[in-house]
Amino acid sequence: MEIFRVEDLNFTYPDCSKNAVSDVNFSINKGEFIVLCGSTGSGKSTLLRLLKPELSPNGKGSGNIIFHDTPLSECSGRQSASSIGFVMQNPEQQIVTDKVWHELAFGLENLGVPVAEISRKVAETASFFGIGKWYGQNTADLSGGQKQLLNLASVLVMSPEIIILDEPTAQLDPIAASEFINALKRLNEELSLTVIIAEHRLEDVVPICDRIMVMNGGKLIFNGEPRKIFTEIKGDSPVLRSLPAAARLYGMTGGIDDCPLTVREGRKYIENTFKNDITALSVTSSDQVKKETALEFKNVRFRYSRDGEDILRDLSFSVSTGEVFCILGGNGCGKTTSLKLASDLATPYSGVIKVFGKKLKEYKNRSLYKECLSLLPQDVQTVFLCDSVREELDKCRADISSLPFDISDLLDMHPYDLSGGEQQATALARILASKPKLLLMDEPTKGLDADWKAKMKDILEGLKEQNVTVVIVTHDIEFAAECADRCAMFFDGKIVSEGTPEEFFSANSFYTTAVSRMTRDMYENIVTVPQAVKICSLNGRKDGEHDSH
Amino acid sequence: MVRFHDLNPAVIAIWFFAVTGTAMFCSYPVICFLTLLGGVLLFAIRNGKKHLKTHLFFLILYVILTLANPLISHNGKTVLFVMNDNPVTLEALLYGLNSATMLTGVLYLFRSFTQIMTSEKLLYITSVLSPKISMVLSMAIRYVPLFSRQGQKVSDTQKAMGLYTDDNIVDDITGRMRIFSSVSTWALENGIVTADSMAARGYGTGRRTALKRFPFGRTDVVFLALTIAFTGTVALAAAHGSYIFDFYPSVSGIHPDLVGKAGLAAFFLLVIMPVIKETEAIIRWRYLESKI
Structure with missing residues (x-):
């Protein structure tokens, strides 16, 4: 059964010459799980918002959007509110009320549903999502993942026929993101709810979706099964960069059959396709010159309140100058807290923190x-x-020409109107104006698309050339594997293991990159997609199509 | 086994206003004393041995309030002694004692009231009056912790970026003002998302209903009826003129008539009702536990 049919849809924002959405045609059937992808500014959000009358942007449009055989514009407010659910990116701001139960009831209250029925539906939904435990809590006390789950639940309580999600996991850490995607999967499988989701992180959603739609410059350039994506899109399209590691590897090694999507399929693909005569890449070991220490933690202990538990327990590590040091680890293990301590925003109750050999206390008058x-x-x-960005940069006398990236076209925008990546870059420009020798970054890839992640990597390279030491706290394993000199795993308030990305990720069996999990029995120390592509091409195909050595 | 704080919030609120209202309007010594007694008992039975500091604070307040009046007011016939050429009278002391008793009693009750009436219960009461006002209040309450948390975050960020260039006060104050304006912008900008989220879930499409988490049960009916009956009796007695009482020039009217006595008995019962409810719950639990 067809739920939505979109015919020749065009849309232009006021004062814009280019179409934000142009000549888009597609239909959505009941029970489908569709992933919409494309880089920032490709028109994904606009398209999704056009499907929800309450959120449709102002502008000029043409074409038809048909919802259940009637044009969407003729639907009543009540019908579209209840049967088309919409979840946005920011978990915090979508929440309206102060209590979890009230948030769940909010939509039904708006429709004037009798109280007895609200109680029943709220109870049902809360049990389905396992919200029962925090039902009476304040919404402000929930974690980001819980907030987003609550947003999903409070849309679902109105029993929609289709649910539209605009980058719902962009602000979540990977574990909360997988939980959220799993909840969607359950809804789709158990209640045959129709789902259309726009995402940057395709690792989790692509294996479970029925169809993938790719947008580029407002046009729909691909609409079909994910396994067939390489038949239509060729080359180094930004969309391909955000695909799961297995698919990227497949694309870059020129695979022929159906594209692998999961780690298991990727592993099978490598095993069946490539030889394993050469098991490791020759490592160009950099000569171990003893460098000056930039940041040093020695037996640091910290807690937020006297009666609280220790957040950091005996934390010790050191970072040498010019290094990119990535700290990985789960939520609430104290990663962010350690950055706070390093920047003197909080003080440990025992232990020593030294920045460039000087104790923090010795940096008088905020000279730090x-x-x-x-x-x-x-x-x-x-x-x-x-x-505006210009004022922001003028105030701190930032010299944008000396930056390792270009933000000159953003100068007249309001900082809040920028995309996630642009905000990140602008903030970085603002921060680099004080010419730090030691830069601490907390989750720099949060909410960034593949394009901006690649740019962030270049920025880090640029900083390294200027001999800036960088300490990054992140959940993003793939990013850490590609840009770090050294990685460390944070657990239970201290660092439990550290090493170069190759050593570190090969030694881990769960907490490691998808590529490392795919290649571990065949090759050694392969952790990133480029490394995997390199070793695969060195080994050559089993069928001997191009034997390179 | 309904404890006092499990009653319907409206019933609890009516009880509190009935007791404190009577105490403040009558300021008859016995009523003031009963208010204090009820206030202390309710607070003590709910909190046990905790909050010793609160008791200490109220004790000091009580003494100060009692002694303040005879030092300021010099009316009254019976002079106890002369201090700095001013007479200190027994009547003024008793007046001070009476108002201290009343005030401390009311303050004790308010302390329990704030413990029992969470924001959710207050919202429930407003939602009975107007669902719209309650909705706006609920959103406002949500914004308070958000606002202060964001303020702290901005402050940390800006500090680490060197917003405050030196350790000086002027710089600190201008910095704080900029942070405040930034958080306001943030609230407005992100308010758009909240508005979208409300519209997406059909806000403003028609008449709203309000889900209520607090049922109105049999116990509530009984408690409410008793509250009204007891308060009514006291009010009748007061209207009858049983509680006319003078401290100056000398204490008079301490012996109430029959109506007055009935009113006092009713007030005693009114004040003690929550304590009985709590005690009943405690005893029942003991009994149930002994059977386990």
Whole structure:
């Protein structure tokens, strides 16, 4: 049964010459799970919002959107509110009320549903999502993942026929993101709910979706099964960069059959396709010159309140100058707290922290923050105090020509109107103005698409050339594997293991990159897609199509 | 086994206003004393041995309030002694004692009231009056912790970026003002998302209903009826003129008539009702536990 039919849809924002959405045709059937992807600004959000009358942007449009055989514009407010659910990106701001139960009831209250029925539906939904435990809590006390699950539940309580999600996991850590995607999968499988989701992180959603739609410059350039994506899109399209590692590897090694999507399929693909005569890449070992220490933690202990538990227990590590050091680990294990301590925003109750050999206490009169240390926070919106990027940069006398990236075309925008990646870059420009020798970054890839992640990698390279030491706290394993000099795993308030990405990720069996999990029995120390592509081409295909050595 | 704080919030609120209202309007010594007694008992039975500091604070307050009046007011016939050429009278002391008793009693009750009435219960009461006001209040309450949390985050970020260039006060104050304006912008900008989220879930499409988490049961009916009956009796007695009482020039009217006595008995019962409810719950639990 067809739920939505979109015919020749065009849409232009006011004062824009280019179409945000142009000549889009597709239909959505009941029970389908569709992933919509494309880089930032490709028109995904606009398209999704056009499917929800309450959120449709202002502008000029043409074409038809047909919902259940009637044009969408003729649907009543009540019908579209209840049968088309919409979940947005920011978990915090979508929540309206102060209590979890009230949030769940909100939609039904708006429709004037009798109280007895609200109670029943709220109870049902809360049990389905396992919200029962935090039903009476304040919404402000929930974690990001719980908030987003609550947003999903409070849309679902209105029993929609289709649910539209606009990058719902962008602000979540990978574990919360997988949980969220799993909840969607359950809804789709158990209740045959129709789902259309826009995503950057395709690792989790692509294996479970029925169809993938790819947008580029407002046009729909692919609409079909994920396994067939390489038949239509060739070359180095940004969309391909955000596909699961197995699919990327397949694309870059020129695979022929159906494209693998999961780690298991990827592994099978490598085993069946490539020889394993050469098991490791020759490592160009950099000569171990003893460098000066940039940041040092020695037996640091910290807790937030006297009666609280220790957040950091005997934390010790050191970072040498010019290094990119990535700290990985689960939620709430103290990663962000350690950055706070390093930047003197909180003080440990025992232990010593030294920055460039000097104790933090010895940096008098806030000299620590002048040409020495800077912190890029997780929430980059907290960096901006002005109404335009230009003011923001003028105030701190930033010289944008000396930056390792280009933001000159953003100068007249309001910082809040920028995309996630642009905000990140602007915040970084603002922070680099104080010429830090030690840069601390908290989750720099949160909410970024593949394009911006690649740019972030270049930025880090640029910083390294200027001999800036970078300490990154991140959940993003793939990013750490590609850009770090050294990685460390944080657990239970201290660092439990560390090493170069190759050593570190090969030694881990769960907490490691998809490529490492795919290649572990065949090759040694392969952790990133480029490395895997290299070793595969060195070994050559089993059928001997192009034997390269 | 309904405890006092499990009653319907409206019933609890009516009880509190009935007791404190009577105490403040009558300020008759016995009523003031009963208010204090009820207030202390309710607070003590709910909190046990905790909050010793609160008791200490109220004790000190009580003494200060009692002693303040005879030092300021010098009315009254019976002079106890002369201090700095001013007479200190027994009547003024008793007046001070009476108002201290009343005030401390009411403050004890309010302390329990704030413990029992969570924001959710207050919202419930407003939602009975108007669902719309309650909705707006609920959103406002949500924003308070969000706002302060964001403020702290911005402050940390800006500190680590060197917003405050030196350790000086002027710089700190201008910095804080900029943070405040930034958080306001943040709230407005992100408010758009909240508005979208409300529209997406059909806000404003028609009449709203309000899900209520607090049922109105048999115990509530009984408790409410008793509250009204007892308060009514006291009010009748007061209207009858049983509680006319003077401290100056000398204490008079301490012996109430029959109506007055009936009113006092009713007030005693009114004040003690929650304590009985709590005690009943405690005893029942003991009994049930002894059977396990």
